[in-house]
Amino acid sequence: MAELLRLATAGSVDDGKSTLIGRLLHDSKSVLEDQLAAVTDASERMGLEEVNLALLTDGLRAEREQGITIDVAYRYFATTRRKFIIADTPGHVQYTRNMVTGASTADLAVVLVDARKGVLEQSRRHSFIASLLRIPHLVLAVNKMDLVDYDKERFDEIVDDYRSFAARLDVTDLTFIPISALRGDNVVGRSPSMEWFEGPSLLHHLETVHIASDRNLIDSRFPVQYVVRPHTDEHHDFRGYAGRVAGGVFHVGDQVMVLPSGFTTTISALNGPSGPIADAYAPMSVTMQLADELDVSRGDMICRPNNRPTVGQDVDAMVCWMGEASELRSGAKLTLKHTTRSVRTMVKSLSYRLDVNTLHRDESSTSLTLNEIGRVTLRTTQPLFFDEYRRNRETGSFILIDESTNSTVGAGMILGASS
Amino acid sequence: MKYELSHLEALEAESVHVIREVAAEFERPVLLFSGGKDSIVMLHLAIKAFAPARVPFPVMHVDTGHNFDEVVDFRDQMVSDHGIRLVVASVQASIDAGRVVEDTGPRASRNPLQTVTLLDALEEHGFDAAFGGARRDEEKARAKERMFSFRDEFGQWDPKNQRPELWSLYNGRHRRGEHIRVFPLSNWTELDIWQYIEAQEMALPSIYFAHEREVFSRDGMWLAVNPHITLQEGEVPEVRTVRFRTVGDTTCTGAVESAAADVAAVVLEVATTRLTERGATRADDRASEAAMEDRKREGYF
Numbered sequence: 001m002a003e004l005l006r007l008a009t010a011g012s013v014d015d016g017k018s019t020l021i022g023r024l025l026h027d028s029k030s031v032l033e034d035q036l037a038a039v040t041d042a043s044e045r046m047g048l049e050e051v052n053l054a055l056l057t058d059g060l061r062a063e064r065e066q067g068i069t070i071d072v073a074y075r076y077f078a079t080t081r082r083k084f085i086i087a088d089t090p091g092h093v094q095y096t097r098n099m100v101t102g103a104s105t106a107d108l109a110v111v112l113v114d115a116r117k118g119v120l121e122q123s124r125r126h127s128f129i130a131s132l133l134r135i136p137h138l139v140l141a142v143n144k145m146d147l148v149d150y151d152k153e154r155f156d157e158i159v160d161d162y163r164s165f166a167a168r169l170d171v172t173d174l175t176f177i178p179i180s181a182l183r184g185d186n187v188v189g190r191s192p193s194m195e196w197f198e199g200p201s202l203l204h205h206l207e208t209v210h211i212a213s214d215r216n217l218i219d220s221r222f223p224v225q226y227v228v229r230p231h232t233d234e235h236h237d238f239r240g241y242a243g244r245v246a247g248g249v250f251h252v253g254d255q256v257m258v259l260p261s262g263f264t265t266t267i268s269a270l271n272g273p274s275g276p277i278a279d280a281y282a283p284m285s286v287t288m289q290l291a292d293e294l295d296v297s298r299g300d301m302i303c304r305p306n307n308r309p310t311v312g313q314d315v316d317a318m319v320c321w322m323g324e325a326s327e328l329r330s331g332a333k334l335t336l337k338h339t340t341r342s343v344r345t346m347v348k349s350l351s352y353r354l355d356v357n358t359l360h361r362d363e364s365s366t367s368l369t370l371n372e373i374g375r376v377t378l379r380t381t382q383p384l385f386f387d388e389y390r391r392n393r394e395t396g397s398f399i400l401i402d403e404s405t406n407s408t409v410g411a412g413m414i415l416g417a418s419s
Numbered sequence: 420m421k422y423e424l425s426h427l428e429a430l431e432a433e434s435v436h437v438i439r440e441v442a443a444e445f446e447r448p449v450l451l452f453s454g455g456k457d458s459i460v461m462l463h464l465a466i467k468a469f470a471p472a473r474v475p476f477p478v479m480h481v482d483t484g485h486n487f488d489e490v491v492d493f494r495d496q497m498v499s500d501h502g503i504r505l506v507v508a509s510v511q512a513s514i515d516a517g518r519v520v521e522d523t524g525p526r527a528s529r530n531p532l533q534t535v536t537l538l539d540a541l542e543e544h545g546f547d548a549a550f551g552g553a554r555r556d557e558e559k560a561r562a563k564e565r566m567f568s569f570r571d572e573f574g575q576w577d578p579k580n581q582r583p584e585l586w587s588l589y590n591g592r593h594r595r596g597e598h599i600r601v602f603p604l605s606n607w608t609e610l611d612i613w614q615y616i617e618a619q620e621m622a623l624p625s626i627y628f629a630h631e632r633e634v635f636s637r638d639g640m641w642l643a644v645n646p647h648i649t650l651q652e653g654e655v656p657e658v659r660t661v662r663f664r665t666v667g668d669t670t671c672t673g674a675v676e677s678a679a680a681d682v683a684a685v686v687l688e689v690a691t692t693r694l695t696e697r698g699a700t701r702a703d704d705r706a707s708e709a710a711m712e713d714r715k716r717e718g719y720f
Contacts, residue, residue, distance in 0.1 A: 004426040033693045060563055060578050061709045071581065073562045074555045076608045083426040085606055097583055104585040212423050226439045230472035238471060244436045244587070249422060273431050273467045274619075281422040285435035285468070298443050322583050337588050340443070399588045406592035408582045 002078065005211060008087045008106035008135065010099055010126035015112040016143045020181035021075060021088055024203065027188045030077035070095060072102040081207045091122055096356065096371035097322040099129055100411055104397070106130075107211045108137040110202070115148045115178070119161050121357045127162075128356055131169040132318060132373070132413065134390060136214040139175045141202060146180040150193045168359060170390070173209075177202050215282045216392045220248030220256075221309060222280075222302040223339035223385075223395070228287055240271065240287035241296055246339060246394035247387070248304075249281040250288070258294055259301040259311060259385050265292040282394070299341035301385035309385040309395055314348075316415040317389075319376050319400070321368035323409030326402060328368040328376065334409070336380060338398040343382040345400070348418075351375040377418045389413035427615050434461075434603040435468045436587060437566055441548050441601050442468075442475050444591045448548040448601075449506070449541075451720065452478040454490035455666035456623055457552030459497070460612055461604055463621060465550075466501055477504035479546075481537045483529040484511045485647040485669045493624040508540035524649075528670040534719045538574040541598060548591065548599045551720050556608040557697055560712035566605050572596040574718030600720075609664075609696050610689050617682045629662045629680045640673030664689075664696040 011017035025031045039055045063070050075086040087102030089095075103109060109130040113123045123140075130138055140162055148154045155178045166174060177186055178197055185191035188203045200208070225243040230236075250256070250267060257264045269289040270280045280286040288302065296302075303309060321328045328347060336345040353365035353374040368374045389396030400410030424432065441448050450465060452458045465474045478498060498505045510529050513519045513536045521527065541549060555562045565581050567589045582590055591599050604612070616623065634641040635654045642648060644656045648670050661674035662685070679685045711719075 002426045003423065004429040032695045034695055060560065061712055062579060071563050076556045101583045101585055217422055226443045228469055228472050235471045242439050244432065273435060283432055285432040393586065397586045399585055399590060401590055401592060408590045411585045
């Protein structure tokens with residue numbers, strides 16, 4: 001059974017990110033002949049000496065013209081062990097929101113540094129965003145080792161430097177791998193030029209890193225998405241609650257509580273995509289049937305009576321602002337979408353703006369503009385049923401929508417209820 | 420108990436979530452159905468998403484009139500089996516009404532005309548969300564597109580101004596006259612589709628499997644001899660054992676030589692192919708490097 005792993009890569013063309021992705025795709029035979037021919041042809045027309053594998057991922061006309069990655073591109077490859085979805089994100093600070101987008105669903109992030117240059121401001125920024133979005137596994141790939149003579153001391157120096165910085169971040173699993181994307185060292189197979197390195201190749205790490213326990217399988221959460229009522233003779237009394245399990249495990253026969261009503265009942269049946277099942281766990285999409293007829297609708301939350309999310313209208317959160325023409329300020333009114341619930345919200349206060357390069361907290365700032373990240377307090381018109389983002393990415397996240405333009409202008413990660 | 424999903428189960432769960440989200444948040448969704456394998460898988464997922472209730476939205480076929488008969492028969496059978504309402508938006512009707520002008524000549528195809536018919540039909544029926552079966556692995560412009568893809572009142576896609584899409588929180592808000600294209604299969608690859616068809620023991624139109632057919636070679640592709648296409652000088656019909664990897668308009672969809680006569684054989688063939696499905700079989704993508712991006716900007720699928 002092949003598992004799915006979602007990874008995000010961050011960096012710029014200069015770091016060799018596109019070369020690395022190109023090599024992973026190429027060496028796993030995921031670049032097909034007509035794609036390679038098209039890229040080779042385009043490289044020649046642009047007057048490049050070598051085939052630019054970045055053209056495989058930079059799919060928009062504007063990206064190819066400017067030679068940069070603007071938006072997230074999704075690429076796919078597979079080995080016999082796993083199926084991979086790569087969210088290839090731009091590295092420039094002006095596209096921070098696009099990196100946040102790609103990072104939000106990733107199981108693992110690969111941050112690239114150039115062995116000659118060491119840990120730069122942008123490597124720190126990418127690592128910070130990965131930790132803010134709580135990507136469970138982080139790989140620092142020290143690239144271009146061939147250009148520093150595969151020197152162990154240089155690698156150790158970068159590792160030490162990075163570790164002292166990463167100590168300030170909330171990173172649970174950190175792996176360092178010296179590679180040369182261009183020459184293929186430690187990308188797919190172990191490098192004969194770096195026998196001093198005892199760790200796995202990058203691909204081996206991607207294939208074997210343990211991701212199953214990254215999900216929260218303790219706190220059972222089921223946001224009701226849609227009520228299934230067939231209204232047919234055959235299923236006249238059928239009433240099912242469709243949704244995606246956002247945390248924990250539900251079993252047929254479990255006692256459950258429905259929020260906001262607070263009524264308790266038991267699960268009488270669970271239906272998966274291919275029929276009845278005994279238990280449902282994250283991230284399955286199921287239809288749940290309850291023993292009692294209760295008033296349950298979209299936006300309600302089903303949980304266990306002795307393990308409930310926080311219910312509240314006041315939340316503290318880290319927000320990345322994504323609005324191009326607008327700013328986040330105290331008093332701003334927005335629509336907030338959290339799980340399957342959309343409510344109106346008002347920004348009560350901005351505690352500080354965070355410098356994504358230095359992690360400095362600027363408490364004097366009064367607004368967040370495009371790509372800026374800060375800590376805010378929000379008040380909502382209706383209660384939310386939430387967990388801290390660090391405990392559950394599904395019930396701890398929300399988006400903010402501008403009510404006049406309908407644009408998505410913010411991404412929020414809940415720190416907790418505000419006092 | 421390990422509580423782990425296989426990659427196909429994870430993709431299935433994601434797609435079902437997206438389909439239900441649309442049914443919950445939109446007033447008049449529609450599922451675009453071509454009779455090709457991707458739209459068949461998409462409809463199969465929609466049937467699962469709402470079982471035992473019926474699919475709560477209609478399906479729409481943008482019909483160029485240049486179809487493979489097997490595909491139209493399959494379409495009619497599938498919607499009738501599941502009690503789904505079928506809307507047919509006809510490119511011929513758009514031509515008759517003077518909305519579009521048909522190209523002439525041996526290389527004429529109605530493929531580009533579909534955009535006008537599609538947008539007119541969305542407007543006529545007031546559809547505010549349209550499910551499409553496009554996958555990100557198909558083509559590089561599609562690799563950039565969101566699951567919920569906003570379209571303005573002219574049906575246009577603006578690739579430089581896409582809404583950020585985070586976690587599994589989709590923003591489907593729009594004004595009257597605007598709509599959202601929704602791509603539940605975004606993260607599936609061609610191989611995933613075939614593995615899923617195999618695992619689910621799904622039926623498909625027969626043209627997906629090896630059969631003998633009268634074909635001729637054009638631009639390195641085998642095109643089927645049919646009433647809607649004119650042979651040019653030097654193009655000689657011959658009978659070959661072929662199958663189709665994609666199904667679209669008969670005038671621009673090429674066949675591949677193949678002996679894969681059942682799903683298992685196709686899975687094996689797809690797993691080892693050295694050409695992408697669109698590269699191998701679609702004349703419409705060969706116009707230029709940005710052919711798909713340009714068509715999508717205008718409102719294409």
